[in-house]
Amino acid sequence: MKKIVTRFPPSPSGYLHVGGARTALFNWLYARRMKGTFVLRIEDTDVRRSTTASVDAIFEALEWLGIDWDEGPFYQSKRFDIYKEYIQKLLDSGHAYYCTCSPEQLEVMRKTAMATDGKVKYDGTCREKGLGKTENAVVRFKAPLTGTTVLHDVIKKNIVFQNSELDDFIIQRSDGTPTYNLAVVVDDITMGINTVIRGDDHVSNTPKQILLYKALGSPVPDFGHVPMVLGKDRSRLSKRHGAMSVTAYRDMGYLPDAVLNYLVRLGWSFGDQEFFTKAELIEKFNLENIGRSAGVFDKDKLLALNADHIKATPPDQLAKHLIPFLKERGVNAEEGEFLESVIKTLNKRSKTLLEMAEGAIFYYVDDFSYEEKAAKLFFKPGVLDMLKLLTEQLEQTEDFSEKNLETVFESFIETTGLKFGKIAQPLRSALTGKTVSPGIFEVLEVLGKDRTISRLNKAVQFIMSK
Ligand code: GLU
Numbered sequence: 001m002k003k004i005v006t007r008f009p010p011s012p013s014g015y016l017h018v019g020g021a022r023t024a025l026f027n028w029l030y031a032r033r034m035k036g037t038f039v040l041r042i043e044d045t046d047v048r049r050s051t052t053a054s055v056d057a058i059f060e061a062l063e064w065l066g067i068d069w070d071e072g073p074f075y076q077s078k079r080f081d082i083y084k085e086y087i088q089k090l091l092d093s094g095h096a097y098y099c100t101c102s103p104e105q106l107e108v109m110r111k112t113a114m115a116t117d118g119k120v121k122y123d124g125t126c127r128e129k130g131l132g133k134t135e136n137a138v139v140r141f142k143a144p145l146t147g148t149t150v151l152h153d154v155i156k157k158n159i160v161f162q163n164s165e166l167d168d169f170i171i172q173r174s175d176g177t178p179t180y181n182l183a184v185v186v187d188d189i190t191m192g193i194n195t196v197i198r199g200d201d202h203v204s205n206t207p208k209q210i211l212l213y214k215a216l217g218s219p220v221p222d223f224g225h226v227p228m229v230l231g232k233d234r235s236r237l238s239k240r241h242g243a244m245s246v247t248a249y250r251d252m253g254y255l256p257d258a259v260l261n262y263l264v265r266l267g268w269s270f271g272d273q274e275f276f277t278k279a280e281l282i283e284k285f286n287l288e289n290i291g292r293s294a295g296v297f298d299k300d301k302l303l304a305l306n307a308d309h310i311k312a313t314p315p316d317q318l319a320k321h322l323i324p325f326l327k328e329r330g331v332n333a334e335e336g337e338f339l340e341s342v343i344k345t346l347n348k349r350s351k352t353l354l355e356m357a358e359g360a361i362f363y364y365v366d367d368f369s370y371e372e373k374a375a376k377l378f379f380k381p382g383v384l385d386m387l388k389l390l391t392e393q394l395e396q397t398e399d400f401s402e403k404n405l406e407t408v409f410e411s412f413i414e415t416t417g418l419k420f421g422k423i424a425q426p427l428r429s430a431l432t433g434k435t436v437s438p439g440i441f442e443v444l445e446v447l448g449k450d451r452t453i454s455r456l457n458k459a460v461q462f463i464m465s466k
Contacts, residue, residue, distance in 0.1 A: 004036030006195045008062075008069075009184070011043045012054035015245035016061035018237060018297060019199060019229045022263045026197045026226065028067045029264065029285035039191050040069035044077045045183055061246040065256050066278065074191070076183050083178035086186045086216065087139055087171055095215035096171060098137040099126040121167040139172035141182075141212065149207040154224040154287045156200070161207040169208055181205055185212040193221055197287070200225035224287055226267050227294040234296070242299035253352030254302070255321060258309035262302045266295030275308055307351040315340040318347065318356075325357035331364045341446050345438035362432045363446060366455070370462065374429035379463045383426040386418060387463070390427065391456040400449050402441040409441075430459030 006027035010020055031038035040062075044050035055073075062069075090096035101109075105125070113120045127142060144163040151159040171182035178186070184205075188196065203225050213220045231241035243249060249259050261276050268290050270276075276284070310318065319339045326333040333339050342363045343356070350356035362368055370379070390412065397408050413420060424440045431443055431452060444452055 002194060004031055004034040004195055005039065005192045006031045006036065006197065007039040007041055007188070007191065007193050008067075009041040009043045009187070010058050011046065011049070012051060012058060013046070013049040014054055015057045015247065017244045018242075018246065018263065018266075021061065021065065021246045021259075022229065022266055022295075023198055023226065024062060024067055025065070025260060025263050026224075026268070026285075026290070027195075028069075029281055030195065030197065030287065031070075032282045033285050036195075037070045037192075038068075039074070039193065040072035041074045041187060041191070042072075042076065043180075043183070044075055045177060045180070047077070050077075057245075057247065064247060064250050065260055071191070074187070076187065079183075079187070080177070082190060083172075083183055083186050084176070086189075087178065087182065090141065090171065090212075090215060091139065093215070094142065096139050096141050097127060097129070098131040098133055099140045099168075099170075100131060100134060100137045101125055119165065121165075122169075124168060127168060136174045138170045138174050140168040141171050141208070141215070143168050143208075143211055149210050151203070151206050151210065151223060153203075154222055155227075155290050155292060156203075156225055159203065159206075166207060166211070171212075181208045181212065185209050185216070188221060189213070189216060189218045194219070195222045195224070197224040197226060197290075200227050224290060226290060227292065229266055230294045230296050232296060232298055234294075237297050241297050242302075249302075253325060253354030253356070254306045255309045255313065255353070257313070258302070258306040261309065262305050266297065267291055274305070275312070277312070303351055310347055310350055310353070310356070313347075315343040315347065318343050318353075322353050322356055322360070325353050326360060326364070329357055329361055331357075331361055333360075333364060338446075345442040345446060349438065359438070362434070362437070366451065368433045370429060370433045370459075371435060374433060374435045375462075377435065378426040378429045379459065379466070381463065381466075383422075384460060384463055386416065386423060387426060387430065387456060387460050389416065390423065391453060391460070394449065394456070395453060397449070400445055400452075402445045405441045405444050426459070427456075431455050 008024040008027050010016065010024075016024075028038050030036070042055055044055070059073075087096065106122075109123050110120050122140065126140070131137065143166045147163045149161045149163055149166070151161070153159055169181065170179050172178055206223060206225070210220050229237045231237050238244070243252070246259065250256070257278050260278060260281065264276065264281055264285070265274065268285065270284050270289060316335070319335045322339070322343065323333055323335065342360050346356045346359050350359060393408065393412055397404070409420070409423070412423065425435070428437050428440055428443070429435065431437070431447060437443055447455070
């Protein structure tokens with residue numbers, strides 16, 4: 001069996017967006033699944049639009065997603081000599097020719113075409129002239145005039161193109177630079193790429209590329225053109241449908257594996273399974289199950305999936321992702337038992353890491369202020385006696401495990417005759433400053449006896465001073 005070689009060739013003119021990340025992911029997963037090679041190539045021949053900031057942003061996003069590459073990054077801007085060599089091969093073998101038609105001539109051609117069949121294409125003026133290289137000459141590919149070119153697409157099945165509709169397209173501009181179709185084919189040949197999975201906005205380029213492979217005597221790779229990602233209103237995905245850059249999701253507290261899971265489901269399915277770990281995706285991903293209809297981006301679904309991944313990720317791993325969010329909030333948390341016990345109280349109730357970090361602050365910061373609502377609702381003078389009594393009770397309690405605390409509270413309820421809510425709510429506000437928090441016994445256990453007592457004393461002082 002042949003070794004699968006796939007690639008991701010972004011044009012660095014912006015951040016890595018959802019659609020691009022999905023293309024990268026499909027190629028990466030397929031290479032991993034098939035124990036093949038995944039190549040990263042930066043298509044930066046358009047110097048006006050390419051920026052190093054964008055290259056860095058793409059690397060950063062791929063690294064965050066855990067999409068690693070085996071070869072590259074290769075930069076097209078450093079490969080001009082190779083393109084020249086291949087253009088020369090095409091000239092030498094009669095598959096390409098120099099063209100000196102002026103912009104004015106081309107404009108006349110365009111107008112004539114528009115007035116007749118509406119199909120704008122080069123009329124072949126220089127095709128048989130045998131012109132040599134001159135200043136301002138471009139190189140055109142000598143496309144076949146008859147017959148068909150068939151794209152055997154693994155997703156869309158066969159697409160037949162009439163060669164008569166194809167153009168003698170330019171492969172080298174007058175400044176000597178190669179065009180996209182030429183550079184891509186030369187790269188894919190020289191990098192040994194045999195599987196190309198990309199957005200279906202490239203379908204119209206593919207017959208030209210197939211003709212180039214054939215003219216260069218190279219095997220045509222397997223192509224799979226994936227339908228675009230659309231917004232919920234079925235228009236092309238844009239900012240108003242949700243954040244466009246992958247790293248924006250990182251900053252909003254999404255887990256990379258949740259984003260990966262969501263991206264893959266935007267075009268690939270495995271029965272009706274929605275949740276996949278990364279390892280499972282590598283085991284199950286295939287090209288046959290890539291869908292033929294457009295994926296619809298739904299940010300609520302992504303959020304729900306993120307919550308599922310947060311629940312499923314072991315606390316020690318979650319800790320690594322959570323720490324930066326805590327640091328941003330001035331909390332110097334470290335990996336270890338304490339943070340893991342904090343996480344265990346929050347992982348079932350947080351949809352994002354950001355939410356989790358917000359919810360974790362009270363575990364670290366003793367000197368917090370009470371939410372207005374908490375103070376108003378639960379710190380009434382009537383609770384003072386109960387809080388004092390409870391403090392005494394807890395001072396006598398050695399075992400601060402959730403289980404033991406439950407029994408302590410049962411007997412406290414019995415002796416005071418109070419309802420659980422009447423005790424738990426003021427206690428929660430005293431310990432967390434809020435009206436909502438993880439389960440009260442969990443909070444008590446994580447805070448431990450000393451901090452619990454001191455927070456209770458602080459609340460008593462606060463109520464007395466009101
Ligand atoms: N650089 C192209 C793009 O970002 C990809 C070309 C290809 O996949 O062949 O759309």
